[in-house]
Amino acid sequence: MYPIIFKIYLPINIPIFGNELTIYTFGVLAALGFIALFITAFIRAKSYNINKEKLSDIIFYSAILGIIGARLNYVLVNLSEFEDNWIDIFKIYNGGLVFYGGIIFGIITGILLCRKFQIEIRDALDCIAPGLAIGHFFGRLGCFSFGCCYGKICDASSIFAVQFPEPAPAFIKHRVLNIISVYDKFSAPVYATQLMEAIFLIILALFLFFYDKKFKKKNGELFVLYILFYSIWRFIIEFFREPDQTYIFNDVLTFSQIVSLFVFIFAIILILKIRQVKEK
Numbered sequence: 001m002y003p004i005i006f007k008i009y010l011p012i013n014i015p016i017f018g019n020e021l022t023i024y025t026f027g028v029l030a031a032l033g034f035i036a037l038f039i040t041a042f043i044r045a046k047s048y049n050i051n052k053e054k055l056s057d058i059i060f061y062s063a064i065l066g067i068i069g070a071r072l073n074y075v076l077v078n079l080s081e082f083e084d085n086w087i088d089i090f091k092i093y094n095g096g097l098v099f100y101g102g103i104i105f106g107i108i109t110g111i112l113l114c115r116k117f118q119i120e121i122r123d124a125l126d127c128i129a130p131g132l133a134i135g136h137f138f139g140r141l142g143c144f145s146f147g148c149c150y151g152k153i154c155d156a157s158s159i160f161a162v163q164f165p166e167p168a169p170a171f172i173k174h175r176v177l178n179i180i181s182v183y184d185k186f187s188a189p190v191y192a193t194q195l196m197e198a199i200f201l202i203i204l205a206l207f208l209f210f211y212d213k214k215f216k217k218k219n220g221e222l223f224v225l226y227i228l229f230y231s232i233w234r235f236i237i238e239f240f241r242e243p244d245q246t247y248i249f250n251d252v253l254t255f256s257q258i259v260s261l262f263v264f265i266f267a268i269i270l271i272l273k274i275r276q277v278k279e280k
Contacts, residue, residue, distance in 0.1 A: 003146045003168075025145035033138030034063055040131030048127045054117040058110050058124065066106030067092065073101020077255055096148065099136070099234070100259045103227070122220035122274070129222040130212070133205035136230075137198050144194035147171075151191025151240045153179070162192040170242070191240045200233050220274040228267035235260040 005028060008021040038059055045052050074096045075082060075089055082089050107125075114121045143149040147168030154161050163186035164170040170187040174180045179188050204226065212222055238257045 026142040029138045029142035029145060033135035033142075036138060037063075037128065037131035037135035040134060041128045044127045044130075048123045050119055050123060050127055051117070054119060055124070055127070058113045058117070058119075059128065061113060062106040062110040065109040066102040067097070069105025070097035070099065070102030072105075073098035097139075098256070099139075099230075100256065100263070120219070122218075122223075125223035126212070126216075126219050126221070129226045130205050130208040133201050133208060133226060137201040137205065140194045140198040140201060144192065144198070149194050149197075150242055151193035151196075152242050153188050154191050156189040158189070158191070160192045160196055161189040162195075163187050163189055173242070190242065193237055193241045196240070197233070197237055200237075201230075204229055204233075218274045218277060220277075221271065224267050224270045224274065227263055228271070231260040231263040231267060235264070 002025050005023045005025055007023070010019050010021060013019045038056070041055060041059060042052055045055050071089070071092050077098065078096075110124065110128075111121055114124050140149075147164045147170060150162075150164065150168075150170045151160070165186050166172070166175075168187060170190050171180075174187045175182070175184075180186075207229075208222055208226060211225065216222060235257050238254050238260075243254050
């Protein structure tokens with residue numbers, strides 16, 4: 001965990017930031033993820049016969065709306081966190097983004113822009129799919145740097161066990177619940193679910209590259225496989241994550257698991273429909 005890279009102290013107060021500008025590791029890694037997505041999509045654009053200037057506009061505006069959607073999803077699910085200080089809603093550099101909100105807002109924006117620029121939607125989605133997985137990989141590294149999206153308490157001998165120092169969310173929660181004493185410097189051992197997911201995402205990205213070269217038959221398959229496999233993974237990893245959301249269905253499933261089920265069904269339907277499409 002290394003949440004802050006450095007701070008710049010300012011001679012004046014700026015709304016939200018105050019009199020200091022803090023460069024967060026989460027923000028830097030998120031930016032690297034966006035750059036990785038951008039570069040990957042640009043390299044692949046030629047093989048999909050997509051204009052790079054139009055593609056850059058699609059990625060840029062989809063990313064902006066995706067961030068808004070991801071933050072909105074987090075805020076709506078965790079309203080109690082902002083009851084005393086609503087201005088914290090805008091502090092996205094502290095973490096607090098939900099993938100599904102981001103992907104929904106981003107994809108809707110991308111589809112609308114594809115129609116505006118007369119770009120085949122399935123081509124554009126397949127073009128960016130591996131880059132999305134790589135960008136998501138960097139995002140999860142950002143989560144680990146801040147300490148959010150951490151796992152449930154586990155055995156210290158586990159290969160994925162990690163202990164977070166103050167002021168990580170895990171440390172604060174364990175202190176409040178008296179799981180650790182006031183003298184402890186680290187949280188109880190928890191699953192490093194951020195790193196577990198990062199490993200999965202880089203493997204998924206490599207698989208998408210491989211599938212694209214060897215097995216893809218119809219445009220659109222690649223993106224659907226991305227959301228299909230991620231929905232399965234997210235459903236599973238939620239059992240290891242410390243929920244920052246309310247359990248539903250008799251305290252069995254989280255909100256993200258319910259969304260994962262719908263995404264999985266949606267992806268299966270899309271695959272069946274894509275296989276029926278006759279390429280031009």
